[in-house]
Amino acid sequence: MLKNKYPIFMIIPSFLYIVFFFIFPMVWLFVMAFSFIDLKSWSFRFAGFNNFAMIIKDEEFVPSLIRTILYGAYVSIGGSVIGLLLALLANQKIKGIGVFRAFLVIPWCIPPIISGYLWLWIFDANFGFLNRLLYTLQLIKRYIIFVTRENALIMSSIPAIWVQSSFTSLICLSALQGIPIDIYEASEIDGATSFKRFLYITFPFIRPIWALAFIINFTIGFIMFDIIYVMTAGGPGTSTLLLSILLYREAFLKLRIETGAALACIQLVVMLILCTLYLLLLYRRRE
Amino acid sequence: MVEVKKEEKKVSRRDYLKYTGAAIGGLVVGGALGYVLKPTEVIEKTVTAPGVATTITKMVTTTVTAVPTTSPTTITLTPTYTLTKPLELYAWDYHPETIEEHLAAFKEQTGISVKLNVLPYPGYLTSIQSKIMGGIQIDDLYVQNHTQLKWYNAGWLHELESFPESKKIKSDMYKEWVTKYTTPDGILITLPYWTGSYVHMINRRIMEENGFEYPKSLEDIYTQCKKLSEKGMKAPYTAYWSWQLEESVVEYMVGEGVDLFDEKGRPLFEDDPNAKYVLEWMYRMYKEGCTSPTITTDEVSAIVTAWLNAESYICNWHSYFIETFNRSGEGPERGNCVIPPVPPSSTKKTIQIGDCYGMFGRPQDVMAAWELLKFLGWKDRKGEYRVATTWAYKTGLLPPYKDWWEDPKHKEALSKWVDFDLLKTYFEKYSAAVPFRVNILWYFDWVVYMEDQVKKMLVGEVSPSDVLKKIAEKAKEFLS
Numbered sequence: 001m002l003k004n005k006y007p008i009f010m011i012i013p014s015f016l017y018i019v020f021f022f023i024f025p026m027v028w029l030f031v032m033a034f035s036f037i038d039l040k041s042w043s044f045r046f047a048g049f050n051n052f053a054m055i056i057k058d059e060e061f062v063p064s065l066i067r068t069i070l071y072g073a074y075v076s077i078g079g080s081v082i083g084l085l086l087a088l089l090a091n092q093k094i095k096g097i098g099v100f101r102a103f104l105v106i107p108w109c110i111p112p113i114i115s116g117y118l119w120l121w122i123f124d125a126n127f128g129f130l131n132r133l134l135y136t137l138q139l140i141k142r143y144i145i146f147v148t149r150e151n152a153l154i155m156s157s158i159p160a161i162w163v164q165s166s167f168t169s170l171i172c173l174s175a176l177q178g179i180p181i182d183i184y185e186a187s188e189i190d191g192a193t194s195f196k197r198f199l200y201i202t203f204p205f206i207r208p209i210w211a212l213a214f215i216i217n218f219t220i221g222f223i224m225f226d227i228i229y230v231m232t233a234g235g236p237g238t239s240t241l242l243l244s245i246l247l248y249r250e251a252f253l254k255l256r257i258e259t260g261a262a263l264a265c266i267q268l269v270v271m272l273i274l275c276t277l278y279l280l281l282l283y284r285r286r287e
Numbered sequence: 288m289v290e291v292k293k294e295e296k297k298v299s300r301r302d303y304l305k306y307t308g309a310a311i312g313g314l315v316v317g318g319a320l321g322y323v324l325k326p327t328e329v330i331e332k333t334v335t336a337p338g339v340a341t342t343i344t345k346m347v348t349t350t351v352t353a354v355p356t357t358s359p360t361t362i363t364l365t366p367t368y369t370l371t372k373p374l375e376l377y378a379w380d381y382h383p384e385t386i387e388e389h390l391a392a393f394k395e396q397t398g399i400s401v402k403l404n405v406l407p408y409p410g411y412l413t414s415i416q417s418k419i420m421g422g423i424q425i426d427d428l429y430v431q432n433h434t435q436l437k438w439y440n441a442g443w444l445h446e447l448e449s450f451p452e453s454k455k456i457k458s459d460m461y462k463e464w465v466t467k468y469t470t471p472d473g474i475l476i477t478l479p480y481w482t483g484s485y486v487h488m489i490n491r492r493i494m495e496e497n498g499f500e501y502p503k504s505l506e507d508i509y510t511q512c513k514k515l516s517e518k519g520m521k522a523p524y525t526a527y528w529s530w531q532l533e534e535s536v537v538e539y540m541v542g543e544g545v546d547l548f549d550e551k552g553r554p555l556f557e558d559d560p561n562a563k564y565v566l567e568w569m570y571r572m573y574k575e576g577c578t579s580p581t582i583t584t585d586e587v588s589a590i591v592t593a594w595l596n597a598e599s600y601i602c603n604w605h606s607y608f609i610e611t612f613n614r615s616g617e618g619p620e621r622g623n624c625v626i627p628p629v630p631p632s633s634t635k636k637t638i639q640i641g642d643c644y645g646m647f648g649r650p651q652d653v654m655a656a657w658e659l660l661k662f663l664g665w666k667d668r669k670g671e672y673r674v675a676t677t678w679a680y681k682t683g684l685l686p687p688y689k690d691w692w693e694d695p696k697h698k699e700a701l702s703k704w705v706d707f708d709l710l711k712t713y714f715e716k717y718s719a720a721v722p723f724r725v726n727i728l729w730y731f732d733w734v735v736y737m738e739d740q741v742k743k744m745l746v747g748e749v750s751p752s753d754v755l756k757k758i759a760e761k762a763k764e765f766l767s
Contacts, residue, residue, distance in 0.1 A: 007300065008303055008304075009299065015304070015307070015308070018316070019308075019311050019312075021314065023312065027316060039420075039441035039442070039443075040440070040441050040442040041442075042420075060739065072745055074524055095404035117586075120586060123579050124581075124589060125521070125579075125580055126521050126522060126579070126581075126589065126592075126593055126598050127592060127593075127596075127598075128591070143521070145580045145581065147581065147584065149746045152584075212300040220609070222764055228613075229409075230409075230586070231584070232584045233529040233530055233583075233584055234739075235529065235584045235742050236581075236583050236584055236742065236745075237583070237742045237743045237745070237748055238739050238742060238743060239746075248413070249735050252412050252413045252416055253412070253731060253735055254731065254732045254735065255416070255434075255437050256732075257420070260705070279304070
């Protein structure tokens with residue numbers, strides 16, 4: 001009997017951690033979203049769907065939702081594709097590859113807000129590093145405004161792609177190193193080209209990991225706040241006004257915790273739906 | 288005989304986890320639902336009126352003993368404090384080493400220890416509000432002026448009117464500045480941390496080289512900036528239109544004589560041609576290259592760097608940047624900053640600006656927290672403006688106290704980097720109080736919407752007339 005219970009006791013601390021730091025906050029989020037909150041007495045009254053209605057009625061809600069989905073898509077596609085390419089490169093057996101692998105980690109180690117500031121200064125229209133470099137190389141005659149209303153959403157996704165491609169490359173690299181070498185040897189004997197080896201051996205092997213990275217990258221992009229806050233403050237105009245910025249405004253500028261919580265719930269539900277659809281699509285294709 | 292072993296009934300790991308999880312989840316949900324569904328009192332939000340001392344008498348647990356001094360007309364009160372640990376001061380990260388020096392001097396004078404908690408400025412509002420809602424102990428804190436009424440109504444700020452020195456503090460200030468620190472009913476709720484005027488900081492060298500005079504109006508600013516833009520200057524006019532666009536808009540509106548809101552919060556600007564002029568001017572400035580092309584997303588450092596490197600001619604911002612541009616900033620244009628003799632607007636007015644210190648709604652000890660607040664926001668035990676003077680000399684953050692401005696030693700110290708008499712005139716004559724910024728509870732909810740509309744206007748998505756219509760409608764929505 002003791003032999004059965006011991007592993008269970010080992011799991012309980014982690015389980016409690018999940019309950020208190022994930023499940024409880026999520027439940028509390030829903031409680032706040034369905035309440036009117038009096039900050040003075042910290043009392044709650046049931047509000048039904050009032051808070052959700054207020055959010056949905058906001059004229060910025062739908063455009064922000066679309067922008068947020070697009071931003072998530074840019075980060076997931078950019079981060080996943082570039083990450084995979086970097087992982088393939090890092091998987092080569094060449095001299096100095098260890099140094100390259102070490103550098104791969106760096107973007108992932110930098111806090112998002114620092115990444116935002118870094119890229120803000122790279123793209124700066126007056127003093128930016130990129131303008132300076134291109135001007136010095138005589139590739140441009142005048143400094144360029146890199147971040148405009150038309151491209152701000154894509155440009156502000158670059159720091160997030162930079163960070164997430166680092167993450168993707170690390171996990172894809174570990175998956176690549178698990179592929180048996182004899183399969184490659186066999187395919188070489190059969191005359192398969194590099195591209196065919198990638199398509200029929202490499203990618204199918206790492207696809208579950210890569211798909212997971214894709215979803216994580218989308219999630220990170222979907223909830224991104226720090227980089228947008230620092231780089232564009234939601235502008236120019238409202239071209240980078242994402243749901244995360246709306247949430248910040250509701251909860252912290254307007255001090256309406258309940259509507260902020262409602263917005264967070266909407267974010268969560270939308271993200272779950274999109275991720276579920278993606279997984280269904282992915283696994284249906286496999287079948 | 289064949290022995291048949293009874294199968295031991297084993298609970299699989301999966302089942303154990305499943306049922307435990309369901310039990311804990313059920314407890315959590317049940318508890319949360321029970322908490323939510325319990326009958327709650329409907330709390331009416333009331334603002335304490337002056338003279339109602341119930342709150343203070345309930346909260347004060349210390350005894351105050353009166354110790355007569357030698358003078359028969361004055362009484363020195365020597366409160367005793369019931370502190371079991373240091374006072375907790377929450378501040379944003381502007382010169383924390385200077386704050387520590389102040390707190391060391393405070394301890395020397397009063398014997399009260401203070402623990403300084405520094406939060407990063409960009410996330411100050413988020414952090415401090417989260418901490419307050421999380422229930423941590425705060426005694427005194429930095430308060431952004433526009434949040435003070437909301438915080439007071441939420442019970443997060445203690446009223447200061449009941450303290451004996453409050454009337455003296457108010458009378459020491461320039462009369463126009465008092466409303467920055469009070470509720471609509473005149474109750475003191477914060478003390479000044481820093482004050483300033485919104486000014487146009489001009490590069491004198493560029494002005495003289497181009498044969499310009501001090502601009503006297505928004506049109507003058509446009510004309511001068513347009514000429515410089517045509518000569519190739521990247522950002523002739525800069526301002527913090529990314530995160531403080533509202534301050535600039537209000538400054539321009541007040542300068543052109545627009546009444547934005549009445550005392551009840553009703554919008555007055557919808558049909559005002561001057562309001563439309565201001566928005567059209569802003570649009571022209573942006574569209575025709577008179578401003579930085581990235582003015583709606585520029586960060587603080589970009590603006591300061593542009594000015595100090597002659598990429599900008601005018602910076603419209605808080606007056607303490609005069610100190611940065613003339614003394615502490617790094618760049619070839621350091622020392623060339625001047626402000627016009629009169630604000631360049633038709634009413635010759637600009638606006639007051641500043642942030643505050645506040646006492647948390649539930650400090651450990653009210654009298655001790657008040658001692659610290661007075662020390663920081665007014666005078667020390669020796670009757671000197673110690674903290675205000677340090678900030679002014681070191682960083683250009685100024686106080687709104689009349690006698691401070693009359694002191695000749697401050698003029699001597701500050702004249703190294705600013706025309707002291709001119710700045711004093713700005714404080715006394717030109718800086719209009721804008722009470723709606725602090726007195727209308729929903730004002731900053733409206734500001735969030737207004738800034739979006741103005742930013743859309745700048746990029747050509749909405750016309751100035753439509754902006755005025757929309758933001759007026761929004762204000763009426765909040766009123767109703």
